[in-house]
Amino acid sequence: MNFKPILLTAGVLFSASFYSQKMTYPKALKGNQTDTYFGTAVADPFRDLENDSQPTKKWVDEEVAFSQNYLSKIPFREKVKNQLRDIWNYEKISAPSNEGDFTYYNKNDGLQAQSVIYRTNNKTKTTEVFLDPNKFSEKGTTSLSQLSFNKKGNLAAYSISEGGSDWNKIIIIDAITKKQIDDTLTDVKFSGISWQGDEGFYYSSYDKPKEGTVLSGMTDKHKVYFHKLGTKQSSDQLIFGGDKTPRRYIGANVSEDQRYLIISAANTTSGNELYIKDLKNGGDFIQINKGFDISAGIVDTEGDNLFIFTDKDAPNMRLVKTSIKNPSPENWIDVIPQTENVLGISTGGGYFFATYMVDAIDQVKQYDKTGKLVRDIVLPGKGNISGFGGKEDEKELYFSFTNYITPGTTYKFNADTGKSEVYQKPKVKFNPEDYISEQVFYTSKDGTKIPMMINYKKGVKLDGKNPTILYSYGGFNISLQPSFSVVNAIWMENGGIYAVPNIRGGGEYGKKWHDAGTKMQKKNVFEDFIAAGEYLQNKKYTSKEYMALSGRSNGGLLVGATMTMRPDLARVAFPGVGVLDMLRYNKFTAGAGWSYDYGTAEDNKEMFDYLKSYSPVHNVKAGTCYPSTMIITSDHDDRVVPAHSFKFGAELQEKQACKNPILLRIEKNAGHGAGRSTEQVIGENADLISFALFEMGIKL
Structure with missing residues (x-):
């Protein structure tokens, strides 16, 4: 790649004056909806944007056109897109796995919309295409979610997502001939596929919301079914969940030796019940642990012995052993203790x-x-x-x-x-020897030490003028560990710095680190992020005018909360598919399951007041100059529904007090992120990089 480093001079600071007048944005339908929480009235003027109404559809189309018009005027947008295509165009091959007489692996030639599943016959050594998801749809927007084989490897079932939706279909095939052998199962969500011999498999789903409410209706009662081959889905046996044992998330798994059926059941994203059933010797389900105070999962079995991975009495996790004859927690024995x-x-x-x-x-x-x-x-x-x-x-x-x-x-x-x-x-057209990846530790507002990885090309001068993306997540016990990205490679090749702080709410230091960023301590997460930005600016890696805040999903909340708390921190903000209405997030699809991290506005007055104090939708203030912002969402996102982004965008566009643009980048035929075509991913990231550099006044 022949990329030239960016020369930052006053002569290229052009974007602020590119549009001489304040933006005229599309007008969203406004109402007078007001909700009352513990005696406090809260206005929700853009409530209609939660609905798939004609005014909302019209507004969305206008926002798409508005954003594309703005982005099309960035002179180097296509150059960045071509840079991304160039570096993306390399062969990607997964690790292999053995199923029956075949070895399977995924391969993408470079720019294919979806990776293809190949297999090699272990006897004849011939290789063939097993599944090509690129043929699932014309534009490559139908993706393979998962592929599962029975123990013999002669049967397989795979699930597909259309347009990025969490609602999947399961297709059942003879793995040898690759021919479909059963009806397609529909309306499957948050599900594994776990085979029991040659008879059939277990899967999970919810009752499908009524038509028109797929992006708003709650999915609350998960159900585990057994599908017996050769029968209709309507006759599938309910194994667990539903009205009898109502749980929000339920997963089923058959042990490798085919002896046990294991059920994990939870109501939030932290803590679960664990059940087991002996398929060999019969009998009912045995409940291993009660309540949702701990997390526990069976990772292996050996005869009567069960190996359980758990945080019980071990916030940093441990591996224990117990027996099916008496599997309750008081009988757990350490195999690999906590450290x-x-x-x-x-x-x-x-x-x-x-x-x-x-x-x-x-x-x-x-x-x-x-x-x-x-x-x-x-x-x-x-x-x-x-x-x-x-x-x-x-x-x-x-x-x-x-x-x-x-x-x-x-x-x-x-x-x-x-x-x-x-x-x-x-x-990959990338030479690691030309780059630096360093870890630093900085101090947050309350004195907590936070690690951060800072990545850039050798020769970058710490003069405060380097375009910098500050990216993090901070929630749900998810750890951000070092990982290569061709998008970040292009950013760094063009002179940018990419910084990732491991803020609280994640799992980098165990349960205590996670809990320190939940509920009434959630603002620790934002303060950690703000302190990371201040560190980078104080150490002259960058400055406010050259900093962009970025995050997705819970990280979108991170960006939304940070930019409303500290609108002066950065020049650019990218709240991606974010949870942005903290008073109503639990009303949509599976949102209620996030309450362990967030709490809900209905819990008590103290929790309501706390959520309202940082909820991005409710903290946009008229007369404030917010960063140049590109809110990223998708029309098929049924996990963090696009209404979050719509309402936040409408508030920002109405109240923005300066010329910094507020754009809504709405991807069509896409969901929360997984399964998007290569071209969709390249397009979004080209817009992100181009917008950031353009708003920073940098010319390529």
Whole structure:
């Protein structure tokens, strides 16, 4: 790639004067809706944007046109898009997996909309296409969600998402002939596919909301069904959930030895009940733990023994063993005890692989089934590891290594000898030797030390004039670990800095770190993010005029809350598919399940007051100059419904006091993020990079 570094001079600070007058935005339908919480009236003038009404559709079309018109005037927008296409155009191959007589893997030639599933016959060594999701739809907007085989490998079921929706369909095929052998199952959501022999499989779903309410109707009562091959979906047996045992999230899994059916049931995204049923010896479900105060999951079984990964009495997680004969928590025995670092577990080849997160960087140890240390695994460097999973009898396992300046490389690992070798190294047009990835620790408002990774090209001068994206998440126990992105590569190649603080609310330091960013402590998350921005500015990595705030989903809330709390912190803001109406988020689709992190406005007056004090939709103030903002959402997002972004955008456009633009970038035929076509992803990121540089006054 022949990219030239950006020269930042006063002569290229042109965008502020590009539009000499304040924007004239499309007008959203306004009403006089008011809700009362604990005696406090709260106006909700843009309530109609929650509905799929004609005025809303008209406004959305006008916003799409308005944003595209603005973005089309950025002179280097196509240049950035071409840069992205160029670096994206390399072969991507996944680690293989063995099913029956075949080895399966995913491959994308470069710019294909969706990756293709190939398979190699282990006897004849011939390779063929098994599934090509690019043929699911004309524009590549129907994606493969998951693929599951029975134990013999002769049957398979796969789920597809149309337009990015969380509502899936399941298609059942003869894995040998690739022919469909049963009716397509519809209206499946938040579901696994777990086979029981050759008879059929377990899956989960909700009752489908009424027509016209897919993006607003609550999905509250999850249900696990068993689909018996050759029968109609309407006759599928309800196994768990529904009115009898109402739970919001339920997953079903059959153990590798096919002996146990395992059920995890929860009402929020933290904490779960655990049930088990002995399919071999019969009997009813046994409840292993009651209530939702702990998280626990069965990761392996061995005869009567169950291996459970849990945070019970272990905020940094531990692996325990118990027996099906008496599996309650008081009988749990440590196999791999808790340490000062957060633990992750995978199984394969008859071993456990313990991944320890140390300041967001991974270390891996291999243990046998008794908990005896086999070896410390030598890794290629400091970064993020995934993999080491496989079947009990597989000795060749695979893992992937990556960090912010190292493209993800797949390694083959022998579980008995501990030797590893490169299996697949991507040929990306990127040289890690030209870049720096450094970790710093800064102090948040309350004195808490926060780690942050700062990534940039060698030779960047710390003069306060470097375009910088500050990205984070801060919620739901999700850890942001180093990972390579071709989008960030283009940003850095063009002179940008990419910074990621590991703020509270995530899982980098265990349950305590997560809980420190929930409910009445949620503002810790925003203060951590603000302090990260101030650190970068104080150390002259960048300055306000060259900083962009970015985050998606819960990270979209992070950006929305930060820019309304501190509109002076950054020049640009990207709240992506964000949770932005904190008083009503629990009224839509699966939103009520997020209450562990957020609390709800109905809980009590104190919780209501706290939510209202930072809810982005409710804290846009007239007369304030907000950053140049591109709100990102999708018309099929049925997880964080687009009404959040619509209402926030309407408030900002109405009250913006300066010339900084407020755009709504609404992707058509897309959902919360997963399954988008390559071209959709390239288009969004080209707009993001172009908009950021343009609003910072930088010319390519």
